[in-house]
Amino acid sequence: MNKLLLSLSLFAATVAMAQAQTKITGVAKNAATGEEVYNLTVRLEGVAVSDAAITDRIGYFQFVDIPNGTYKLQVYGVGYDPYEKEITVADEKELDLGDIKLTFNPNTAEVGIITLTDDELSDDESTTASNSGILQSSRDVFARVSAYELGSYWFKPRGLDNKYNDIHFNGVRMNKMDNGRATFNNWGGLNDVTRRPEELTYGIEPSNYAFGDLGGVTNFDTRPSTMRKGTSLAYSSTNRSYRNRVMATYNTGMMDNGWAFMVSGSRRWADEGLIQGTFYDAYAYFVGIEKKINNNHTLNFTSFGAPTRRATGSPNTQEVVDMKGIYYNSFWGWQDGEKRNERIKKTFEPVNMLTHHWAINNKSKLTTTLSYQFGKESGSRLDWFAGNNPSPVYYRNLPSYIAYSGGTQSQVDAQRELWTSGQISQLDWGSLYRANAFHGERAVYWLTADVNEDRTATAYTNFQTELAPNIDVTIAASYQKTNSKLYREVQDLLGAGYVLNRDNFSGASFNVLDTDYVARKGDKQGYNYEINRDYADLYAQSKIKGKYLDVTIGMKTSMTKFYRDSKWMHGLYQDSSYGRSKTYDFINYGVKTNFLVKLDGRNFIQANVMYQTEAPTSDEIFPNARVNNVTVEGVESAKIFSSDLSYVLRAPRVKARATAFYTRTKDEIEKAFGYIDGANDQVFVSEVMTGVGKEYMGTELAIEAQILPVLTVSAVASIGQYLYKDNPNYNLYSDDFARFEGVPYKDFGTAYLNNYKVGNGPQSGFSLGLEYRDPKFWWVGVSGNFLANNYIDPAAFRRTVNFFTDANGDLLNVNEQDLKNVLKQEKLDDQFMLNVNLGKTFRIGKYSAGISGTVNNVLNNRNYVTGGFEQLRIGNYNNAMNSDYRTLFGSRMFYGMGTTYFANIYFRF
Structure with a gap:
């Protein structure tokens, strides 16, 4: 009897379970032509079964045995905007989604553009108050244009340095500990x-x-099952950094035996790029x-x-550009009939x-990654001992130095003729030998060569759950241990x-522990030390979804530890x-919140607010790490506040966004290297500023x-104002201080930088574009781009009292108007750029092919200066008043x- 009851119970449970399983079907169609689209990937996010479906020849796809619940349907593939x-x-037996209408988009067919903007996810049929099209809005108009059009001309959204962009692979953060920036070369070519x-x-x-930084979070999921199945071959030709590129990718997709394999490879090369040498x-x-x-x-x-x-290539002064043009590069010279460049960058960090x-x-x-x-x-670079500087742009080689030294016209x-004729404008390798x-x-x-050998081990875990139909929770934690070996290595003894x-x-x-040591090829020379870092963080986020309002709150806490371990004892810093x-320890925290007001299914108001503290990088903790472990006083975690307020429209034919943003940073650290020719000191220095504050505000x-x-027509405007604030404290490190005064650095007081513009590219950018997409899968687009309000980065020493004092510390006889003119920040000219792109995709049976091209700066505008910096060299008022000296050490x-x-x-x- 008991066995019979048990059997009946099991049967009833099985029937009930079967009744709760649903078949989901749909058909993918081109929104413009109504034609079925095949070979697209379809996924259900939130279902335990991770297999993807592929649309067949009539655009049909299906999922079977799907339990009750709420899921995100994602459809994406080559040549179309992704759909979500x-x-x-x-409890349905079958859920027929009908026609899924997809928009043809040639940008998704282009192999070769690494975009840091999502693909557009929108539901044109939606009229309900849903936020799926706003928070997942991939191809946000502003983000897309700033990446593809304005970004081609070194425009940075909101004026932010790329150290504020967090890049993750499978949850693991790839940003470096020394400067906070991701090394994109580590995955370059893997488009x-x-x-x-x-x-x-x-x-x-x-x-x-992740909690993220000011520039947002990008995370790549590298599972083969999430990427396109099949084989892809591509060839590219360009006239930029490289000339040729070949790429090949093969992906089995998820096979019946539960395995998936993907391999991808590329080669990029140029005997000579656009810049000489x-x-x-x-x-x-x-x-x-x-x-x-x-x-x-x-x-x-x-x-x-x-x-x-x-x-x-080399950054150049205007004097050099006037003589040699914008493609001039001082780093190369002829050797045995071939161009040889002294500045070679090598990267391989698998x-x-x-x-x-x-x-x-x-x-x-739950997702967990070990990395x-x-x-x-x-x-x-070239180095020397008891020799003259071999660089062609060494100041004594320039015509302006002849003029400054009292030479005749x-x-x-005659010196300018030597330059323009090419007789002295390049390295002379023969003279060095x-x-x-x-x-x-x-x-x-x-x-x-200055070498950095990093070894980084990371553990990361991320738990996401739906506590209730309207409450999502994310908890993530990571631990990272990095050991960096830094040293100088002899590469060629010439x-x-x-x-x-x-x-x-x-x-x-x-x-001084081994004064008889000499370095041969492959040996260390100059410095030899390690930096060790331990980092751990915990991140929690909760999202509460309402009919008209969504609220997301995230919090982070982190621990950072640094110490330096030198293998050598420097003679000046024993x-x-x-x-x-x-060991330097930093405990940091952050909190952010997002409010999304859903006026209806198309109109949204969104607000974001964030406050966090951020530990300094190893370069900031040890500003002169090559020679000592001294830390300048005042090193502490930076404080960052940021907010933005947006109105967003997501209508079937119109997408728009208007945003106001404000960011304020405090207690950051900045450093630079150079030679200062001041009234009190004429020395090679490491410049360190503490208490740096900046303000970023504007509209998008x-x-x-x-x-x-x-x-389709698109228009974008970004109007920003990015300023230095807080007048930081200014310090200089120099071996001469240690040698003659017995101190590793000197405090030069306040640098009066308040309200100077941050020199980090154009502060305003405008773009107007028009794109024609033919139903037969060819397209042509044109855009006009205007870059404005770009400034040279100011040299802080000129904004200290030491700039206008003599060797005794007494004030010089300064003309107020002349001083204002000398300290006035240089504004670069506004520029207009025209871009064109075109291409076509083909279907060859069950295969696909495409050809595309982009031409930037069609009008060949060669007057655009993307940025620059004042040289430290001009360190006293009297020299600054000499026009030849200003030319010689121009920006x-x-x-x-x-x-x-x-x-x-x-x-x-």
Whole structure:
């Protein structure tokens, strides 16, 4: 009897379960033509089964045995805007979604553009108060235009440095500990992998993976099952940093045996780029192996890297540009009939990850990643001992120095002729070899490289759950341990036998523990130390969804520890250079909130507010780490407040956003290196400012209107004002201070920077674009871009009292108006740029192909200065009043390129 009852109970449960399982079907169609679209990927986010469906030849897809619940339907593929819609399953036997209308978008068909903006997710049919189209708004008009159009000309949204952008792979943060910036070279060329981030937040919007910084969070999910299945081949031609690129990707997708494999590789190269004397040689690889253990557990192994070797160009003064043009590069010279560049950047820091995805149920999931990154990056340059500076742009080689030194006009003209004719405008490698041969075994000149070997181990876990139909919770934690070995390495002795391990200026030994040491090729020289960092954080976020209001609150706490461990004892800093320094600890926190008011299904008001403290980087804690472990007084965590308020429209044919933003930072640290020719000191220095404050405020306006089914117009305006605030404290480190005064650095008081503009690219940008998308899958677009309010970054020493005092500290006889003119910040000219893009995609049976091209700066405007900085050299008022001296040590500037193009062809099957 009991067995019978048990059998009946099991049968009844099985029937009930079967009745609760639903089949979901739909058909993907082109919104403009009504034609069915095949080979698109369809996913249900929130269901324990992680398999994706692929639309067939008539655009049909289906999911079977889906339990009751609420899910996000995602449809995406090459050539179309991604589509997202929230669906609810409630006891139906079959849920027919009908036609899913997708918008043709050529930008998603282009292989080769690494975008840090999401693809647009919107439901044009929605008329309910849903926020799925706003918070997941991928191709936000402003974000897209600022990335594709204005971003081509070094425009930075909200004026923010890229150290404020958090980049994650499978939840693991990739930003470096020394400067806070992500090294994009580590995955350069892997466009098929990084094409579509799993999450991209703009500004301080909430993230499901991390608290984030001012510039938002980008997270890439590297599971092969989440990416396009099949084979992709592509070739690109361009005239920018590199000339050629080939890419190949193969992805099995999730196979019946529960395995998925993906491999991707690329090569980018140029014998010479647009800038003279530069080359580019880069490879990249990606391996993804995914094992679906069952419907709830998936393991994913990821390995990627991008060995890169490239030559760089020089920033130049206006005097040099006037003589040699915007493509001039002082870093190269002829050797044996070939161009040789002294400044070579090498990067290879492979990443290996193991990620476990646990779909606990259709409401909760846990993602855990273990990651290990190692390798090195280096940058070479010429060095010398008891020799003259070999650089062509060394100030004594310039015509303005002849004039400043009292030379006649004919002498100045003769020096300028040597420059314009090319006789002295490039490195003379032969003279360096001859100088070494004359001095015997000891090198006068050699090629050295500053090397950074990082080893970073990270553990990251992220738990997301739906506590109730209207409450989502995210809890994430991470721990990261980094060991960085930093040293200088001899790369080429230029015919000599060894290098002395001594300072060129002071003669001091770099390591008094071994004064007889000499460096040969491959040996360390100059400095040798390690930086060790431990970092841990805990992040929690809750989102409460209402009919008319959503509220998201996130909080973070973190712990950061740094210490320096030097292997050498510097002769000038014997008490503060060798061994392990004290450990510097920082406890930080942050809180952010997001309010989304849903006026209806198309109109939204959104507000974001954030406050956080942020630990300094290792470069900021140890500003002169190559020679000592001294930390300048006043090092503390930065304080950051940020807010924005937006009105957003998401109508079927019109998308628009109007935003006002305000950000204030306090107690940040800035540093620079250079030579100061002041009245009190004429020394090579490391400049360190503490208590730096900045203010970023402005508006962002964007609208995109589909005025015809095939014609779209977009307009974007960003009007900002980015200022220094708080008048920071100014310190200088110099070996001369240690040598003659017995102190590692000197406090020069206050730098009066308040209300100077932040020199970080154009503070205002405007773009107007028109795009035609033909139903037969070809397109052409044109955009006009205007960049305005760009300023040279000011040299802080000129804004201290020391600038207008004599060697005794007495005030100079200063003319007030002349002083204002000297200290006035240089404003760069506003510029207009015209861009054009066009292309076509093809269907060849079940295969697809495409060709596309972009031409930037069609009008070949070569007057655009993207940015620059005042040289530290002008360190006293009397010199600044000399026009020849101001020309000689004028601001160093970075010029934009003339007309550039990028052409791409791909084939997929």
